[in-house]
Amino acid sequence: MFADEVNRSSTVSSRYLLSRYSTRRDRKNGWTLLHRAALSAPRDVHLAARAGISINAQNSDGDTALHVAVKGDNYDTVEALLQCSADVTVRNKLAQSPVDIAQGEILNLLSQYQPGPLAAYLAGKSNSLTRILNNFWCDVNYCKVQDGMSLLDLVQSKAEEGEEPTACARIIEDFKPVSELVHCVLNEDVDLLRDLLSAPRKRPVNIRFQDAYGKTLLAYAVDTNNTEVVKLLVAAGSKIDKVRCKENGGSLHSSPLFHRCLVPEIDSELAKYLLTVQSESEMNERDMNGNTALLRAVEEGASLQTIQYLLDAAKGLNLTHRNMNGLTARELAGYKGHTDVVHFFDKFVNQQRGKSFFLHLAVKFYGSSNLHITDEESGKTLIESLELGGYYEDVKTIKHIADIERKGIQLLEAAAKGNLEDVKKLNTANFQDKNGYTALIKAVAHGQAEVVRFLTSSRPALKIIPDNNNRYPLHYAYSLPDEQSIIMTNILLASKPEEIEKKADKDGIFPAEYMNLRETSSVIQMLTDVCTLDAYGQLIG
DSSP, rough: HHHHHHTTTTTHHHHHHHHHHHOOOOTTOOOOOHHHHTTTTTHHHHHHHTTTTTTOOOTTTOOOOHHHHHHHTOHHHHHHHHHHHOOOTOTTTTTOOOHHHHHHHHHHHHHHHTTTTTHHHHOOOOHHHHHHHHHTOOOOOSSSOOOTTTTHHHHHHHHHHOOOHHHHHHHHHHHHHHHHHHHHHHTOOOOHHHHHHSSSSOOTOOOOOTTTTBBBBEEEEEEOOOOHHHHHHHTOOOOOOOOOEETTTTTTOOEEEGGGGOOOOHHHHHHHHHHHHSSSGGGGGTTTTOOOOOHHHHHOOOOOOHHHHHHHHHTGGGGGGTTSSSHHHHHHHHHHTTHHHHHHHHHHHHTSSSSSHHHHHHHTTTTTGOOOOTTTTTOOOHHHHHHHHHHHHHHHHHHHHHHHHHHHHHHHHHHTTHHHHHHHHHHHHHOOTTTTTHHHHHHHHHHHHHHHHHHHHHGGGGGOOOOOOOOHHHHHHSSOOOHHHHHHHHHHHOOTTTHHHHHTTSSSGGGHHHHTTTTTTHHHHHHHHHHHOTSSBBOOO
């Protein structure tokens, strides 16, 4: 009966199973709930470990839960077991440790974790212990690692025996507050988390995991769809802005933390809440595919309610954002067959009146084809509706979109050629073509110093408008040969350099890092594209 019910763990509450079976084993194969959790989800691992099931319990084959997770190629539960201080040295009846059977990214993860907190403590390796605890958020308070005791229990038992505290023992005791807070979040223990965060001693809510693009506590809370935990962490000072997290276990790519809530599984109210507490600039940060928040929501199939929140927060101006393939959110929705989202966008556009909204669409090359909209109720076209309402400036803009785009193309061409007089005449808006190129990006990439000086003084906002790969003018400046690069970077950094120096591209690479990437294929292709693609992303000629 135990095995049958445990096998239904995807539909039966983990907490129910824990309350019913606790630390019991399956009589047939010696599996515990922790072994089953290793094939499930991180949350189940943390709950089982917190309930007192030995993290290193072995089944009839000698496999620990970590063996099971490695064999199942489940990166996320491997990571969760390491956070629970699992031992990587335990061998099964075939004399295999988890490291022996691991491959790829999981092997890399286990290699970073070795020798593990228990082995490091027992061997007196204080530097290794510090590294492992901090990088893997290893639990020292609750998880049973040896003889039914946690790491902290082991330290305290030694103290009771009169043994002088070692450096490793002090490290474990000092890590207790961090461990307690982290594992409250991982276990979604709202009540204890509230108590810990309200205590006089300030808790480190902005702990980072593994590397600069690792998960934060807030990212874990978002992934578990726990709005209460999210709100507690934000109130305690958890960072949202300029935080990027790995896309998934083992991934080398990262995305803005906010993107984690733009999936169907996450409550749209959670996305709405984070929108109210983050800076507006986070809406424009991009993932590995060049998706800003709205594009990511369409890519992931987020709810229409979430999409509505994103549109409202940006006043619809994010409709012109394009991904690395040059697609707007509307075009991406059409490509993916989401006709309901396409109609939703069209309805939103049809409701805009008298706010220079359509001029914004025009100068960002939204395209007249995307404005062939007919109101479902009245049967009137967009232009007919605007004329009926007396919005003649909007009507004029829509009717002259081709002329506006033509003027933008002429501006970008003049900037590339260094024709300063034409640039001055045509410089009436922050034009951006379907590649995401602005006149400033064109001028920088083509080494037109005088045009760059004029544009940065007349339209400084151009310095913080990236292309579809989230590459800013400064990225292009640093990618040029030394002599040109020095001239361009000096001009761009002459005023408010802090605005652009820390602007990363879609891969998290900062502008100055492009100096060392000049000979790479991606940067060579980047410069080739800006010289050979027309305003619509097609090869010139």
